[in-house]
Amino acid sequence: QKEVEQNSGPLSVPEGAIASLNCTYSDRGSQSFFWYRQYSGKSPELIMSIYSNGDKEDGRFTAQLNKASQYVSLLIRDSQPSDSATYLCAVTDSNDYKLSFGAGTTVTVRA
């Protein structure tokens, strides 16, 4: 089973600040990387997918991938109270449709 590790939370940030979430993975063959957001009592919803090294931006979210370091991160700029949730990092490879999830990092944005 692929190992996916996320920095342990909870992470508390003031409104308007940048929240930085980190994820490392063990399988060098991993090809697809995802960040999901999960509100309490709800199912995960996709925020970002990234497949190539570098940065990918979508609104206030930026995903960063470094395959050599086996590292993927998520930055949330101008954090809002509505960003308070658990963020799950997930990884898979092109030969295996199964996602391996990290345990998640809970983010709290203080108003």
Added chain:
Amino acid sequence: DVKVTQSSRYLVKRTGEKVFLECVQDMDHENMFWYRQDPGLGLRLIYFSYDVKMKEKGDIPEGYSVSREKKERFSLILESASTNQTSMYLCASSFAGQKYDTQYFGPGTRLTVL
């Protein structure tokens, strides 16, 4: 808009009962998945299916079986429910192939086994 639906949001069953959880997706996805999510343990894959009538075990298949008779429908079966199967069950689906393999989740079924 991708839609994955699950038959129940909340379910209460007794030990030893046979339990059926159903999942339906409307996006013509090849792949379908069943996960359970428990506090401190994260999301764990129970079974997945990459085609009709095809299935593969995930990381924790013991005590579960699955059925996929139609492309849009994937059922999870607890043959004889036990209290340690009390959990949140999440269904997901995706296309096959990289860059199309985003998994979309249903709303989840919170199962309590008494």
